[in-house]
Amino acid sequence: MSNLQVSVYRYNPETDSAPYMQEFQVDTKGRDVMVLDVLHMMKEQDSGLAFRRSCREGVCGSDGMNMNGKNGLACITPLSDVVKGNKLTLRPLPGLPVIRDMVVDMALFYKQYERIQPYLQNDEPAPAIERLQSPEERDKLDGLYECILCACCSTSCPSFWWNPDKFVGPAGLLQSYRFLADSRDNATSERLTDLEDPFSVFRCRGIMNCVAVCPKGLNPTRAIGKIREMLLADAT
Amino acid sequence: MVTNITSFGRSGLSDWLIQRVSAVVLALYTIFIVAYLLFNPDLDYYAWSGLFAQTWMRIFSLLAFISLAAHAWVGLWTVTTDYLKSTNVRVGAQMLIILAIFIYLVWSIQILWGA
Numbered sequence: 204m205s206n207l208q209v210s211v212y213r214y215n216p217e218t219d220s221a222p223y224m225q226e227f228q229v230d231t232k233g234r235d236v237m238v239l240d241v242l243h244m245m246k247e248q249d250s251g252l253a254f255r256r257s258c259r260e261g262v263c264g265s266d267g268m269n270m271n272g273k274n275g276l277a278c279i280t281p282l283s284d285v286v287k288g289n290k291l292t293l294r295p296l297p298g299l300p301v302i303r304d305m306v307v308d309m310a311l312f313y314k315q316y317e318r319i320q321p322y323l324q325n326d327e328p329a330p331a332i333e334r335l336q337s338p339e340e341r342d343k344l345d346g347l348y349e350c351i352l353c354a355c356c357s358t359s360c361p362s363f364w365w366n367p368d369k370f371v372g373p374a375g376l377l378q379s380y381r382f383l384a385d386s387r388d389n390a391t392s393e394r395l396t397d398l399e400d401p402f403s404v405f406r407c408r409g410i411m412n413c414v415a416v417c418p419k420g421l422n423p424t425r426a427i428g429k430i431r432e433m434l435l436a437d438a439t
Numbered sequence: 440m441v442t443n444i445t446s447f448g449r450s451g452l453s454d455w456l457i458q459r460v461s462a463v464v465l466a467l468y469t470i471f472i473v474a475y476l477l478f479n480p481d482l483d484y485y486a487w488s489g490l491f492a493q494t495w496m497r498i499f500s501l502l503a504f505i506s507l508a509a510h511a512w513v514g515l516w517t518v519t520t521d522y523l524k525s526t527n528v529r530v531g532a533q534m535l536i537i538l539a540i541f542i543y544l545v546w547s548i549q550i551l552w553g554a
Contacts (some may be wrong), residue, residue, distance in 0.1 A: 366520070399451055404451060
C-alpha cells in the first residue's frame with residue numbers, strides 16, 4: 204500500500220509572508236489510525252509543525268480542525284472516515300485568525316460564550332440542601348450540557364464567519380439554551396432580553412452545518428429553535 | 440446588547456416574525472395567481488381587469504405587495520450586513536434598497552387603484 208499523501212496548512216507569521224500548503228508522505232502501515240496519529244507522524248518528520256491536542260480521546264476539544272473540508276476532532280476521526288483517494292488535506296478551523304499552522308485564536312469564540320453568561324443565576328435564598336430538580340426537569344438538560352466547546356460548529360457556520368462579533372454562534376447558543384432550560388435558573392427574562400436583537404440569535408439561517416459537524420452528536424439548531432420559541436412566547 | 444437602526448422592525452424577533460408571516464401571505468398569493476391562470480387558459484384583458492376591479496382582490500394584492508416590501512427589507516438588510524463591511528457602502532446600499540421598495544410599493548398602489 205502506498206503512503207498516505209497529506210497536505211497541511213502551514214503559516215508562521217514571524218517567517219512566512221503568506222500561508223502555504225506543505226505536502227507530507229505518511230506511512231500508516233495500512234492501519235486505520237486517527238487523524239491525530241497522522242499529525243504526530245508528521246511532527247516526527249517536521250518538528251516545527253504546530254497543532255493543539257491534549258486528551259486524545261474526544262473529551263478536551265483541543266484538536267478541532269478542518270479535515271478534507273469538514274470540521275471535526277482529529278483524535279476521534281479515523282482515516283477511513285475522511286480520506287478520499289489516499290489524500291488528506293488538513294486546515295485550521297475556518298474563520299478564526301491563525302496564530303501558527305493549525306493553531307487558531309479562539310478569543311472571539313470565547314467572548315461570545317462569555318456573553319451568554321454560562322453560569323447558573325438564581326437570586327432566591329439558597330436552601331439548606333441542593334436546589335432540587337425533578338427527573339423530568341433534569342432530562343431537559345440532556346443534549347445541551349455535553350458540549351466541550353471545541354468550536355467545530357461555530358467555525359463551520361457562515362453566519363459566524365461573517366459576524367463573529369455580533370452573532371453568538373451555535374456553540375454559545377446551545378449553552379445559552381442550557382441555562383434557559385434549567386429549572387434552577389431564574390434569570391430567564393434577562394437572558395432573553397439580551398438575545399432579541401437581529402444578530403445574536405436571529406442571524407441563524409437554519410442551514411444546520413453545526414449539526415452536521417458536531418463530534419458529540421449535539422443539535423444546536425434545535426436549541427436555537429427553542430430559544431426563538433421562548434422569545435416569541437415572552438414578547439407576544 | 441447589539442442594536443440596529445436600519446433593520447425593518449428594530450428587533451430581531453419582530454423581523455423574524457414579519458418575515459415568516461409575510462412568507463405565508465406571499466405563498467398564498469402565488470398559489471392563487473398560478474391557480475387562476477391555470478383555470479383560465481383563455482384569459483383576456485377584460486377578465487384580468489375585472490378580477491382586479493373587485494375590492495377583495497385589491498385588498499389581497501395590496502396585502503401581498505406590503506408583505507413583499509417587508510420581506511425584501513428584512514432579507515436584503517440581512518444580506519447587506521453579511522457582505523458589505525464598509526459602513527459607507529452598507530448604509531448607502533440600505534438606503535437605496537429602502538428607497539426602491541418605497542417607490543415600488545407606491546407604484547403598485549397606483550396601478551391597483553388607478554385603472
